[in-house]
Amino acid sequence: MGRSMLLLVSGLVILAGIIIASNNKRAGMLPGKSEKSVAEVQARNSSVSLITTAIEKLTIDNEWTGSLESGDLLPGEAELEVYDARSSSYPDGITVGEGGWDSYKILLYSKATYDGYEVITEVMMRRDSFSKYSYFSDIEKSTLLGGADIYFHSKDEITGPVHTNDAFHISGTPTFYGAVTSPSMWRSRNLLGDNPDFQSTTDFNSPVKNLPGATQISNLERSAKTEGLHFDRAIIALFQSNGSVNIYQYDYANNVWGSGVNYPASVHKGLISTSREAFVKGKVKGPITLHSKENMEILGDIEYVDDPRTNPNSTDLLGLVSEKNVIVDKNAHADNGSSDLTLHGSIMALGDSFVVEDYNRNGFKGNLNLLGGIIQKSRGPVGTFGSWTGDTGYAKKYNYDDRLRYSIPPHFPRESVFSILSWKDRVVNKDDELASN
Secondary structure, three states, X not given: OHHHHHHHHHHHHHHHHHHHHHHHHHHHHHHHHHHHHHHHHHHHHHHHHHHHHHHHHHHHOOOOXXXXXXXXXXXXXXXXXXXEOOOOOOOOOOOOOOOOOOOOEEEEEEEEXXXXXXXXXXEEEEEEEHHHOOEEEEEOEEHHXXXXXXXXXXXOEXXXXXXXXXXXXXXXXXXXXXXXXXXXXXXXXXXXXXXOEEOOOEEOOOOOOOOOOXXXXXXXXXXXXXXXXXXXXXXXXXXXXXXXXXXXXEEOOOOEEOOOEEEOHHHHOOEEEEOOOEEEEEEEOOEEEEEEOOOXXXXXXXXXXXXXXXXXXXXXXXXXXXXXXXEEOOOHHHOOOOOOEEEEEEEEEOOOOEEEOOOOOOOEEEEEEEEEEEEEEEOOOOEEOOOOOOOEEEEEXXXXXXXXXXXXXXXXXXXXXXXXXXXXXXXXXXXXOEEEO
């Protein structure tokens, strides 16, 4: 008993000695580790601070390409440079990211040192295209109707990202399958019984996103003059399934449409512009953007030859950009003998609205089947509902083209804000050990 107890006590003494020795060793190491951690954190904070400042400057001035230094405000030494596709050289070891450079990407490169530690931060950013939206409006009231509210209602189904700088007006139970953002909470028509079905995320405290300004549109028109086709007359553009476009110009002297001219893809190069009205329909092959300084009118179905819902590798992609209204002709649905209308592409009405002609007459037509998106300054009516005479116009069936998150119609206008594509840190300590976050 005594011998066993002695062995037990001896074992505990030895174990306690080991623990004490280990703790003493750890305690001796803590100051060094603490110093290293502090140095790395200080360097990282300085590097990130310059990145944050640069992002704020880009928010104010989208064309900012300056440089920054830490000065006396940040610990250690830090500097930042901005690189883009025009830069002649880049720092060693940077990675441009998936897709390489394009004219809408920039790289913020920040380097900070503190007590022998160096932190390098690379942030790749890109100005997104408005084509990424399934639905976008600046104002949810219709200026064409004297400022009247226009509602999403129970028959409406919208997929993909949806944003307004105003407040959504809701009647009944419309369904939103994609992310919904707005600076204001949605507003009910009936107070009771209005219950939108948000299937994805919502943010009703989102910042305002400005529509493209005159400079962007001028760049689009200038690109059409130098790279594609530009006209000074009203045109009818009939897209052909082989990638060409038949163009008819209006003869103002004789008040007639001239004979059509076929322009193959090798000539129009995916970019067509007119300083007057444009009328459009047809089968779209390849990437094309059609721009008009006046109203643009849709005469019938506009469909991709290679539907991306069955072939995700389809390269058919359309952008329609009007500096005034995009109008759906009152007989557009009848062009193919159907009560529905099919539209593939991203449609932008900068002067005012996307609107259906005679939207409140001649009864209910059917579904407006959109694959792509609508971007407009103020909400335009496409139909009516709930009146004693019955519904009129179209029900909205807006489906998102997932390719639009990354693929963009030629020279389609961009947002004024940047999104972050990647954020990478590299840490080098005084022993030249490399770590990656």
